[in-house]
Amino acid sequence: MSSLLLGMLLAGAMPSADTIVRRADKAVLGDSVTYRLRMSVVRPGRSDRVVEMDGWKKGDDLGLVRYTAPAKERNTAYLRSGDNTWLYLPAGEKVVRVGAKQNFGGGDFSNGDIFRLSLIKDYDPTLVGEETLDGIACFKLELKAKNRSVAYDRVAYWVRSDGTFYPLRADYYTLSGKKLKWLSVTKVAPLGGRERPTLLTMENALEVGARTLLEFLAIQDDARIDDRIFTPSALEKGE
Amino acid sequence: MPRVTSVVILAALCSAPASRAGSRELEAGVEDLWYRTAETPLNRDNILGLDENENLLRGSLSWKQTQGAAKLVFKGFVERSSGADARTTWTARQAYAQYGWGPGVQVRVGKQRLAWGSGFAWNPTNRLEPPKNPANTSLEQQGSLAARLDILPANWAGVILVAAHGETGAGDLPFSVSASERNTGALRARFLVKNTDLAAVVSGGERQPTLLGFDLGRDLGGISIHAEAATYQGSEIQPARPEERFFRLSSGLLWSRGTTSVTAEYFFNGEGYSAVQTRAYLGSLDAAYAAATNPLLPPAAQREALARYGVFASLPFSGGLGLRRHYLYAAWARSEIRGKWTTALRGVVGLSDGGVALTPGLVYAPRSAFTISLDGVILLGPSDSEYRLAPLRGAIQARVKALF
Numbered sequence: 001m002s003s004l005l006l007g008m009l010l011a012g013a014m015p016s017a018d019t020i021v022r023r024a025d026k027a028v029l030g031d032s033v034t035y036r037l038r039m040s041v042v043r044p045g046r047s048d049r050v051v052e053m054d055g056w057k058k059g060d061d062l063g064l065v066r067y068t069a070p071a072k073e074r075n076t077a078y079l080r081s082g083d084n085t086w087l088y089l090p091a092g093e094k095v096v097r098v099g100a101k102q103n104f105g106g107g108d109f110s111n112g113d114i115f116r117l118s119l120i121k122d123y124d125p126t127l128v129g130e131e132t133l134d135g136i137a138c139f140k141l142e143l144k145a146k147n148r149s150v151a152y153d154r155v156a157y158w159v160r161s162d163g164t165f166y167p168l169r170a171d172y173y174t175l176s177g178k179k180l181k182w183l184s185v186t187k188v189a190p191l192g193g194r195e196r197p198t199l200l201t202m203e204n205a206l207e208v209g210a211r212t213l214l215e216f217l218a219i220q221d222d223a224r225i226d227d228r229i230f231t232p233s234a235l236e237k238g239e
Numbered sequence: 240m241p242r243v244t245s246v247v248i249l250a251a252l253c254s255a256p257a258s259r260a261g262s263r264e265l266e267a268g269v270e271d272l273w274y275r276t277a278e279t280p281l282n283r284d285n286i287l288g289l290d291e292n293e294n295l296l297r298g299s300l301s302w303k304q305t306q307g308a309a310k311l312v313f314k315g316f317v318e319r320s321s322g323a324d325a326r327t328t329w330t331a332r333q334a335y336a337q338y339g340w341g342p343g344v345q346v347r348v349g350k351q352r353l354a355w356g357s358g359f360a361w362n363p364t365n366r367l368e369p370p371k372n373p374a375n376t377s378l379e380q381q382g383s384l385a386a387r388l389d390i391l392p393a394n395w396a397g398v399i400l401v402a403a404h405g406e407t408g409a410g411d412l413p414f415s416v417s418a419s420e421r422n423t424g425a426l427r428a429r430f431l432v433k434n435t436d437l438a439a440v441v442s443g444g445e446r447q448p449t450l451l452g453f454d455l456g457r458d459l460g461g462i463s464i465h466a467e468a469a470t471y472q473g474s475e476i477q478p479a480r481p482e483e484r485f486f487r488l489s490s491g492l493l494w495s496r497g498t499t500s501v502t503a504e505y506f507f508n509g510e511g512y513s514a515v516q517t518r519a520y521l522g523s524l525d526a527a528y529a530a531a532t533n534p535l536l537p538p539a540a541q542r543e544a545l546a547r548y549g550v551f552a553s554l555p556f557s558g559g560l561g562l563r564r565h566y567l568y569a570a571w572a573r574s575e576i577r578g579k580w581t582t583a584l585r586g587v588v589g590l591s592d593g594g595v596a597l598t599p600g601l602v603y604a605p606r607s608a609f610t611i612s613l614d615g616v617i618l619l620g621p622s623d624s625e626y627r628l629a630p631l632r633g634a635i636q637a638r639v640k641a642l643f
Contacts (some may be wrong), residue, residue, distance in 0.1 A: 071609060084431065093352055237347075
């Protein structure tokens with residue numbers, strides 16, 4: 001009897017898996033947002049590769065990033081619209097399709113990670129329980145891919161349970177159960193008018209010491225963005 | 240585009256202030272294209288008057304100003320050629336104005352790149368722009384004077400209408416080619432169907448057969464694939480074959496992992512010459528030149544033969560997409576060391592004749608806004624292959640660009 005009561009109390013206090021993932025989705029970037037990002041690709045024994053880019057995101061389906069530095073890669077751009085991703089190559093003035101599983105900009109993030117506009121769209125979440133990770137209380141969730149086009153088959157996902165719903169860590173697995181890489185949120189700071197995760201690190205399980213850092217340099221929430229920039233036609237014209 | 244128009248547009252761009260709602264990009268550079276020339280069947284007794292080493296030195300400027308839904312772009316260069324025929328020329332690669340009304344309608348007017356088709360090295364559906372430089376397909380292309388209307392009724396569909404005035408000769412060569420100009424109207428209807436980009440194309444105009452084409456692009460297990468095809472009745476290159484229907488197809492893939500990318504593309508040129516037709520073409524060249532230099536013929540006949548020789552010799556660089564039927568393009572590129580260095584190796588192989596145009600390249604970006612590019616062009620293969628027929632032995636193309 002007492003355990004049933006405790007279960008009911010917990011059910012009432014604990015948000016659903018869907019709610020946690022939705023809140024975590026919005027914790028970093030809002031619904032209509034522009035941002036500036038620095039990506040550092042770290043490889044053992046080699047110098048870091050640093051790329052800066054501007055990004056635009058609208059709703060769960062539309063995303064665009066355009067390189068601003070270094071000069072030789074300037075205007076290289078990735079566009080995501082629904083399940084489709086395109087890459088613009090300025091040297092040849094060409095737009096080509098790319099897959100969600102292909103890596104983004106030579107780093108450890110996949111196109112699907114960068115344009116993972118909504119986890120809830122790509123995965124079915126299950127709340128496994130609560131855990132303490134690095135001294136921080138978290139919800140632990142298991143995310144199962146809804147279809148094969150998604151970058152990973154399974155994701156173990158930790159989200160802070162202190163009311164902020166900041167993502168803390170995600171472990172990514174293949175269909176065979178092999179851990180491919182893991183994502184950590186390594187910095188939370190005020191940016192764009194509120195506190196939020198600003199530094200994400202993706203570490204590669206297949207290469208010791210290989211990792212890629214994504215640092216948000218500026219974020220503007222509630223930005224007015226013209227839908228036209230999210231079309232292959234606009235991408236083709238370097239916009 | 241006339242020089243005066245280019246200067247006016249440039250002046251307008253320079254005077255436009257950049258406001259908080261707009262953005263501006265300015266890039267200046269120096270380009271040097273050095274060519275080692277040769278006497279070949281296309282340049283008998285050096286009739287083109289080329290020095291052994293020909294050089295094109297350019298100062299380039301690129302300016303882009305965006306203001307709300309409007310955009311102005313200028314990309315051009317001033318060029319000084321070397322040798323006895325040295326001269327200075329001004330060229331606008333692009334100079335256009337663009338405006339959009341809401342998310343669905345956009346107009347662009349002026350000299351512009353149209354990026355018509357998904358092919359990397361060959362675009363069979365593109366009658367709107369000059370063909371790419373056969374020796375180095377990665378060079379920045381010139382646009383055509385055009386009016387372009389983009390209509391996007393939905394995210395999964397779009398229509399592009401273009402009226403263009405363009406040239407048929409390839410650019411960035413150290414000699415002039417006997418090319419013509421043409422007015423072309425074209426329509427491209429694009430659709431997104433089951434994660435596949437599809438497009439239907441129709442184009443036509445003066446001095447050209449009506450062309451029907453299609454384009455396809457999609458991702459297949461991490462590899463980007465594309466196919467671009469066209470059909471038309473009547474040949475683009477001599478001899479005239481008005482009753483014959485021709486097909487062209489370019490199909491290829493792009494694979495990338497980390498900072499390495501590999502590209503490959505096959506091109507079928509339906510109106511390209513067979514081995515027999517190639518021998519006939521070379522025979523016509525020889526016959527025309529023999530007549531042009533035959534002192535027994537009257538001067539008028541010699542001049543007429545010389546003009547005929549000039550037209551024949553320009554065929555590989557004017558209008559068509561190559562003399563032969565089967566080609567393969569392959570490219571490998573890798574970015575290294577803080578992304579400062581990029582090495583690339585590109586090559587076009589004439590599968591019909593064994594000719595090769597090899598283009599190794601190096602890009603160095605010591606600072607974020609500064610880039611140095613160096614490409615070599617090496618032409619290899621049998622002496623009667625298409626790339627060895629060109630009056631060139633090789634080239635070095637250097638470009639320095641600074642972004643402000």
